[in-house]
Amino acid sequence: KNAPDQDMAGWFIPKDVLKNKAFKQVFDSYMSDDRKMTKLDVILEKNPYGNDALSTIKQVEASVERALPETNLKDASFGVSGVSSMNADLKQLSDQDFNKTVLYMMIGIFLILVILFRSLVMPLYLVGSLILTYFTAIGVTEFIFTHFFGYPGINWAVPFFGFVILMALGVDY
Structure with missing residues (x-):
C-alpha cells in the first residue's frame, strides 16, 4: 500500500476482517490448504480467443513480474x-516454428521437384509460384476478414496451417 508507484499500491485489510468467518471462506476458495499458493482470477472484457486477449496476457505477466519484487513475495x-x-x-510456439517449417518444406x-523434373528451372518456377500463391x-x-466482416485480423493459426495446406495442395496440382 505504500508503494511509490500508485499502479503498484495495494490495499489495507483490518485484522478483524481477516478473522471474520465469512471472509475466511475466500481463503478456502482461492488458496491452497497450506496457504502457500493462491489463485487470482482475471476476467477479460475481450474475446479470450482474440489477438487482443493474447497481448493482454503478456501485460498481466509483466504486471506480476513488476509487482512481486515490491512485496514480501519477491522470491x-x-x-x-x-x-x-x-x-x-x-x-x-507457432511463430517460432513457422520459419523453420517454411524453410524445411521449401x-x-x-x-x-529437382529429382522429378531433372531440372533447376521448373522447380524454381513452381516454388516461386507456391510462395506467391x-x-x-x-x-x-x-x-476480406478486416474489411467485410469487421474482424481486427485473421487468427494467429491461419498463416501457419494455411501455408502447410497450400504447399501440399500446390505441389499436387
Missing part, C-alpha cells in the same frame, strides 16, 4: 493459465 514464482494464456503460448519440395491467399483472406 515467489507464478504462472498464468486459462484459455487466453494457452493460446498465447501456442501462438508463440527445401524439401524443391529437392523433390501463399502470400496472395493470406493477403486476400486478411482483406
